[in-house]
Amino acid sequence: MNSDLWILGTHMTPFRRQPDLDVVDLASQAALGAMKDGEVGIADMDILACGSLFQASAGLGQQLQDQIGQTGIPVYNVSNACATGATALRTVIMSIKAGESEMGLAVGVEQMGKMGLLAGASRRSDENVYEPSGRYGSVMSVDGILGTNTMPGVFAQAGMKYAYENDGVDFEQFAKVAQKNHAHSTMNPLAQYQKEFSLEEVMQSPMTSYPNTLLMCCPTGDGAAAAVVVSGERLRSLSTEQQKRAVKISASVLTSDPYVEDGQVQPDVNTLTRNASTAAYEAAGIGPEDLDLVELHDCFATAELIHYDNLQLCESGGAGDFIDSGAPYRNGSMPVNVSGGLISKGHPIGATGIANVYEVATHLRGEAGDRQIPDAKVGLTHVIGLGSSCGVHILEAAAV
Amino acid sequence: MTEENTAPEQIPIVTYLNLADPPHLKAQECKSCGARFFDRRNACASCGGGSFAEVAVSSDGVLQAFTIVHRAAPSIPVPYVSAIVKTDDGTSVRSNIINTPADVEHVTLGMRVALATYEVAEDDRGTKCIAFGYEPSS
Structure with missing residues (x-):
């Protein structure tokens, strides 16, 4: 072995x-x-x-x-x-x-x-006689009738659940995530978009699924x-x-969803991420405070904010204060998604869970050029797929 | 013409909506651990148990999360409010918030809601599809 x-x-x-x-x-x-x-x-x-x-x-x-x-x-x-x-x-x-x-x-x-928009089903128009089908005995597509199946909507709800549980988390804090990541992407020549937007522009761009505006959603x-x-x-x-x-x-962890009560109606992106990060820190023998940079799964701005908490980068319940403090900006105490993240670097789905390793490894080697995080020695990568599956890797620079 | 005679007057959009008076949701409840499910089950996701009882789910609850959907598949009218409701007996349900404007002035986290049903459409036999949503309550 x-x-x-x-x-x-x-x-x-x-x-x-x-x-x-x-x-x-x-x-x-x-x-x-x-x-x-x-x-x-x-x-x-x-x-x-x-x-x-x-x-x-x-x-x-x-x-x-x-x-x-x-x-x-x-x-x-x-x-x-x-x-x-x-x-x-x-x-x-x-x-x-x-x-x-x-x-x-x-x-x-x-x-x-x-x-385009993933996972939102069109209503069938050719059906003329209602017959129950599938595991829930539905007689038509329920997307848009019994809530949303679209990815921006599902992740918006995940963010709003966090806001419900943690007073004071609001639209502007979610928007700051996207402002940050778009700004970071201007230094990454491999990013799909390399354009900076003001916080106002992020908040006023067309609404996709409140609180996620268009500029708060990753592209295909x-x-x-x-x-x-x-x-x-x-x-x-x-x-x-x-x-x-x-x-x-230093750590390679994959987790899936443990049972939670609301898992059948709203994918739980939190528990398996928290479990994966806990296992990864233990395997690597480090804590979140030892990380020099993090590439996490910001498919939508709402997702990044809650993963600050799930990856234990901030105090429990403190993700809103964390973004307000400036910590996850590239010049902050815990740089997150200096590549531009999925929101601006892009998210060709199968590539994402290795592209984040490329980004962190490049910084640990001191080869990230203009966007280099100085003296980066330890970094963490995180991806989550709905269904769900979460991968966390912790990487460390060679001791030379 | 016998087909038309046998066509039901109405049909629930999903089997777990019971159109009895008053309409309510029903769930399969695990006899071992009490976990509730809306789909047909092979075993319990929480404890692995294989025995279930059908239970009625409370129609009142609290709005725990929502999103106002502005972009959806072309045939779906927008904006609409998708929500996660926690019922008073502790079951999470996803559906739309209905009978109230789709904006953050009228839809707020923590507000009380109650189940309501409405007709979505009608098929060629004249059978009406009945869906459910949640509306603000006091």
């Missing part, structure tokens, strides 16, 4: 609409980039995990091999909602931990084009990210330069 694990190389493509490439091209760019970054090749890989939400059933991992090298290694095609990328990464990590592999490649990719887009993971033993056989740039994986 291997005890210590490292990111040897990592890469992400720009996130944006890329209609001239297909999903295999995007995955190939990320995979080849990550191996080049780690100064290794496909022949060094013992395992490949390829994550994609909408294209996973197409044997994407094998199609990727067909482009970058068919060496006969095991391939895992992974799909796990918005935690797909983190799950692909963790698949490789588990294989190395178990001693079945020494080095492996995790790729996350998604080509979404302009998918195309992109890929990849990471090469290596055992400590194998790493120590590589060059000094490779060892210096390697980033330690």
